[in-house]
Amino acid sequence: MNEEQAKKRVNELRDLLNKANKAYYQDAQPFISDKEFDEYLAELERLENQYDLATPDSPTQRVGGEPSSDFETVSHPVQLLSLDNTYNEDELNDFDRRVRELLGHENFTYMVELKFDGAAIRLRYENGDLVLGATRGDGERGDDITRNIRTIRDIPLHLENEYPGVAEIRGEAYIERDAFVRLNEHREQQGLNAFANPRNSTAGSLKMQDPREVARRPIRFFSFDLITDNEAPITQYEKMELLQEYGLRVCQHYKRCEEIAAVHAQIDEWKELRHDLPYETDGVVVKVNEDKYREELGSTSKAPRWAIAYKFEAEQATTVVKDIRLQVGRLGKITPVADFKAVELAGTTVKHASLHNEDEIHRKDIRPGDRVVVEKAGEIIPQVVSVINPDRDDRSVPFEMPTHCPACNEELVKLGEDVDWRCINPECPPQIRQRIEHFASRDALDIEGLGEAVVDQLVTEGLIKTYADLYELKKEQLLPLERMAEKSAQNLIDAINSSKEQPLHRVIYALGIRFVGKTVARDLANGFQTMDALMDADEETIAEIDSIGPKIAESVVKFFDQEHNRQMVKTLREHGLNFEMEEQEQTSQKLEGKKLVLTGSLPSFTRKEATELIEKHGGKRTSSVSGNTDYLLKGDSPGSKYDRALELGIAIIEEKDFLNIIGEKV
Numbered sequence: 001m002n003e004e005q006a007k008k009r010v011n012e013l014r015d016l017l018n019k020a021n022k023a024y025y026q027d028a029q030p031f032i033s034d035k036e037f038d039e040y041l042a043e044l045e046r047l048e049n050q051y052d053l054a055t056p057d058s059p060t061q062r063v064g065g066e067p068s069s070d071f072e073t074v075s076h077p078v079q080l081l082s083l084d085n086t087y088n089e090d091e092l093n094d095f096d097r098r099v100r101e102l103l104g105h106e107n108f109t110y111m112v113e114l115k116f117d118g119a120a121i122r123l124r125y126e127n128g129d130l131v132l133g134a135t136r137g138d139g140e141r142g143d144d145i146t147r148n149i150r151t152i153r154d155i156p157l158h159l160e161n162e163y164p165g166v167a168e169i170r171g172e173a174y175i176e177r178d179a180f181v182r183l184n185e186h187r188e189q190q191g192l193n194a195f196a197n198p199r200n201s202t203a204g205s206l207k208m209q210d211p212r213e214v215a216r217r218p219i220r221f222f223s224f225d226l227i228t229d230n231e232a233p234i235t236q237y238e239k240m241e242l243l244q245e246y247g248l249r250v251c252q253h254y255k256r257c258e259e260i261a262a263v264h265a266q267i268d269e270w271k272e273l274r275h276d277l278p279y280e281t282d283g284v285v286v287k288v289n290e291d292k293y294r295e296e297l298g299s300t301s302k303a304p305r306w307a308i309a310y311k312f313e314a315e316q317a318t319t320v321v322k323d324i325r326l327q328v329g330r331l332g333k334i335t336p337v338a339d340f341k342a343v344e345l346a347g348t349t350v351k352h353a354s355l356h357n358e359d360e361i362h363r364k365d366i367r368p369g370d371r372v373v374v375e376k377a378g379e380i381i382p383q384v385v386s387v388i389n390p391d392r393d394d395r396s397v398p399f400e401m402p403t404h405c406p407a408c409n410e411e412l413v414k415l416g417e418d419v420d421w422r423c424i425n426p427e428c429p430p431q432i433r434q435r436i437e438h439f440a441s442r443d444a445l446d447i448e449g450l451g452e453a454v455v456d457q458l459v460t461e462g463l464i465k466t467y468a469d470l471y472e473l474k475k476e477q478l479l480p481l482e483r484m485a486e487k488s489a490q491n492l493i494d495a496i497n498s499s500k501e502q503p504l505h506r507v508i509y510a511l512g513i514r515f516v517g518k519t520v521a522r523d524l525a526n527g528f529q530t531m532d533a534l535m536d537a538d539e540e541t542i543a544e545i546d547s548i549g550p551k552i553a554e555s556v557v558k559f560f561d562q563e564h565n566r567q568m569v570k571t572l573r574e575h576g577l578n579f580e581m582e583e584q585e586q587t588s589q590k591l592e593g594k595k596l597v598l599t600g601s602l603p604s605f606t607r608k609e610a611t612e613l614i615e616k617h618g619g620k621r622t623s624s625v626s627g628n629t630d631y632l633l634k635g636d637s638p639g640s641k642y643d644r645a646l647e648l649g650i651a652i653i654e655e656k657d658f659l660n661i662i663g664e665k666v
Contacts (some may be wrong), residue, residue, distance in 0.1 A: 002427065003346065006051040007060040013044040015060040018478065021564045030200070034282070071143035071207070072639020075097070077641030078137045078168065078352075080122060082302055083285065083309040089264060095308045096260040099288060102297055111236040111289040113254040115309055116222060117280035117410070118174030119203045121149065125225075128159040131601075132637040135206065144639050145206055148602040151215035154222075158340065160247035170225035171247060174279045175202050177482060179218035197381060198280050210350060210519045220279070223248040228427045232294045256289055267310055274312065283311040301305055315349075316375040318388060319343040321368050324399055326406045330434035331514050332411060332422040334405070336361055338372075338384055343377055351380035357419050358401045367396045382410050407431075414555075426564045432466065433459050435512050439467035443518050444510035445499035449492040457481045467510070469567045470496050471575035496605055504531065509571070513559045515552045523548060524556070531569065531579035535560045589617030590662050595628055599642050602655050610658075617662045625650060633658055 003010070014146050017040055020032050032040075041059060048054040086092050095644070099437055100106055122142065133149025134142040149155055152173065154268055159167065175183065175198045184194040195201035205217040226239040234242075237256050243374040244250055253270065257263045267284055274281050288297065288306040297306040319340045327335045336355040353374065355361050366372065366384055401421060404411055410425035423431065436455045440447035447470070458464045463477055464576040473496065478489040502510075509521035516524070527545040528534040534542075534556070542553035559565050573579055598607055598621065607611070610633065611621045625632060625644040632645040632652045645652055659665060 001052055006047050007053060008045060009055050010047050010051075013040055013047070014059055015401055017044065020137055021059065033314075034085070035087065035373050040380065050115070055126070068344065069143060070199050072641060073141050074132065074144045074637060074639060076122060076134070076137075076139070080120065080139050080142070081171065081299055081304055082139070083307055084300075085283075085304045085309045085311050087311050087313065092263070093260060093284070095261075098305065099297065100603065106230070109235075109289040110141055110260070110263050111254065111287045112257055112263055112286045112288070113224060114251050114253070114270060114274075115285045115311075116172040116174050116282040117199045117282045117649050118172040119199065119206055121171050121173050121206075121221065123149070123155065123169040123171065124161055125169070127165060128163045130155065130157050143148055143207070144600075144637060146637060147211040148208065149607065150601075151211050152219050152221050154220050154249045156247040160181070161245050163246050164228040164230055166229045167246070168227040169223050169243070170227075171221055171223040171248075173219050173221050174198060175204050175205075175207060175218055176220060177280065178278065186533060187552060194381075208519070210608065212608075213519055221249060222251045224250065224285075227560050234289070235289045235291060236287050237289055238293075247458065255341070256540060269523065271312060272418070281312075283309055287300045312481065315342045315345060316373050316530055317345045318371055318373055319350075321366060321372055321384075323368055324336065324361070324366070326402065328407050328423060328428060328430040330431055330512065331429055332424055332428065334401075334421045334423060336399075336401075338366065340374070343374060345374060345382065350374060350376075350382045353384055355384065358399075358421065359419050360398050365390055367399055369394075369396045375659040401601040415558075426562075429459065436467045436470070438497075438512050439470075439510045442508075444506055445502050446506075447492075447499050448495045449488065450495070454481070454484075454492070460614045466568055466571075468571040468575070471500075471572070501576065502578060502579050504529075504578055507531070507572070507579070508534070511565075514555045516556065520548065520552060525581055529581045531573075535566070535569065587616045588662065589618045590616040594619040594630040595622050595627050596620070596631045596633050597622055597629050597641055597645070597650075598633045599645075600638035602635040603631070604655060613658075613662060631658075 014299065016472065020030065020037055022042075029210050034058060044058070045060045048058060048060060054060065084095075086095065087660060099108070120136040122132075122134045122136065123130060124134075127306045130150070131146075132144065133146045133155070134144055136142050153477075160305050178197065180195070180198040180201055185374065187194055188579050188590065199347070201217075202219060205219055207213055208214050208217075223243045224240070225236075226243055235256075236252075240250050240254055253273070255266055257266060263286055270281075270284060286308050287293065294304070294306045297304070299305055319342075323339045325337050325339060327337055329335060337352050338355050338357065340350075341350045355366060362388060364384065370390075371388040372381055373388060375385050376382055402412070405423035405425065405428060407430050408423065408425050408428040410422040410423050410428060412423055414421055421543050425431070433452075433455050436459070437452055440450040440455070450470075458473075458481075461481070463473065464470060472491065475486075475489045478484050479486065483491075484492075503525070505518075505522040505525035508524055509518050523545055524534055524542075527542075527548075528537060532617060537557075539553040539557050542548055542556055560569075591614060594618055602610055602630060614621050624627065625641050625648065627648060628643070629648070632641065632650050633643060634654055636653055642652070653661070
């Protein structure tokens with residue numbers, strides 16, 4: 001390879017790794033495995049060093065992804081470095097050799113801990129009180145997610161026993177396997193894409209704007225590192241003991257090892273143990289146990305030299321693809337699924353796996369009849385990794401996506417830049433069933449008794465074609481249905497009629513508009529007050545609402561642009577559903593015409609509660625600081641908005657000042 005070829009390859013690798021970083025850290029939708037990422041990164045680092053091509057913005061100089069723009073940014077007083085990875089015994093022995101050579105002696109021990117597959121979190125306690133929770137971000141700056149962190153029950157709001165004045169805690173947020181399965185089932189019922197693995201679901205949950213929604217996610221937390229204002233020497237083992245004394249939860253699988261041979265033995269033991277754990281672990285972390293040697297060992301630009309991650313190989317099996325079939329989702333998304341000969345994998349029998357989309361099938365060139373390597377992503381979701389011997393002569397023809405829906409024969413389309421094919425026929429049977437189930441679900445109109453089996457019978461018997469038809473059902477039509485007696489039929493009719501009293505935000509959510517979840521539906525209802533105003537709004541107007549981005553705005557407009565959707569809404573109106581927000585009485589005009597911006601964590605209120613108070617007294621909460629801002633309402637650990645307000649000379653008030661202005665008490 002000459003220098004010109006090296007430059008070209010370096011640019012290709014940087015582009016790929018930057019996209020992978022964004023997909024992993026910001027979008028929570030990774031498209032390559034951790035091992036592939038590490039291999040590409042190692043190749044890039046080798047080429048940069050060999051041809052002197054390193055630049056400050058290269059992925060080799062970075063720890064992780066940029067902080068999300070949805071949250072305020074905080075700086076980390078001590079950089080949160082990532083770890084170098086190793087996948088075999090020889091590389092781990094090389095790590096041990098480097099440590100001994102750098103220290104010049106063997107008077108140290110190792111600490112071995114399980115490595116969790118979740119999201120790295122930094123906590124800060126001052127005088128025992130939790131004042132900040134932040135993501136790792138790029139290692140130097142992260143997102144302030146304190147409000148969301150406070151919803152995680154494993155994280156104490158106040159430390160116990162004899163705690164230090166300042167304590168910086170490092171740890172991992174995660175979701176257990178069984179809880180992850182239930183979460184994905186719920187997402188699929190809502191017409192949302194399933195999370196690829198527990199790590200993605202954790203990262204996505206922590207970035208949600210509404211803490212109440214985060215509280216509903218089954219997030220757990222393990223602490224594994226501690227930095228305090230106490231300068232006395234300490235070991236990693238002692239840190240784990242102190243963390244527990246302070247009331248923080250730690251994983252009990254940690255062990256002090258006298259030498260590298262004992263580390264290998266512990267890894268072998270935990271390789272078998274991991275399948276029995278309720279949470280995901282993708283390896284172990286090996287650390288020099290004595291803190292006093294960490295400064296001497298130092299770090300590279302992205303990883304400490306005193307610790308390394310040993311990654312377990314994903315458990316894999318081989319099987320034969322029998323067929324590739326198509327599934328139709330509630331919103332018309334067509335998902336190809338590989339059916340294969342049953343195979344045992346990580347303790348369960350696996351018979352099929354999602355192939356995600358047409359591009360993924362072509363990228364891996366998967367065909368019926370192929371022998372393939374299958375693994376469980378995060379040991380939960382089966383996925384096809386690769387095809388064995390793809391150059392053989394007897395392969396079937398390459399997969400071609402059908403042009404028409406497998407359920408209704410309607411022509412399939414791609415919307416905008418979407419990679420997925422969709423069926424947009426409003427009368428497509430699988431979509432009808434799933435839309436009606438969504439409409440009746442607990443978080444939507446909560447129609448008790450209208451489960452999957454009943455919906456299937458109603459659609460099969462031709463009694464309903466849309467969810468609007470529910471309100472025309474008669475008890476006499478229900479009685480012939482299987483397991484439908486006089487009382488249960490009347491109960492269902494009563495439940496359907498009662499659903500007309502549900503508030504506007506539930507009706508908006510029940511419509512099944514793409515990207516409109518419960519929180520977005522509530523924001524739309526608050527912003528427009530009536531269904532008519534929402535239906536007639538353009539994308540620009542919708543996007544002006546806090547938390548509503550252009551993608552959601554475009555989806556809402558497209559939904560109401562379709563005549564059959566407008567007709568269904570008209571029918572719902574005729575049946576008396578609630579199309580207007582209940583009027584909220586304005587308490588006073590003390591903030592009349594005033595614009596307020598919130599930053600940091602308020603002691604007594606969520607942002608939603610503070611917003612409601614502002615509006616009750618005639619004010620308006622806006623999302624960014626400008627010359628038109630009247631007050632910056634500052635809480636604990638304020639972010640960049642605080643600095644901007646200082647620059648512009650905006651009046652800065654705290655919670656007590658705010659309450660004095662409006663004349664209210666906590």
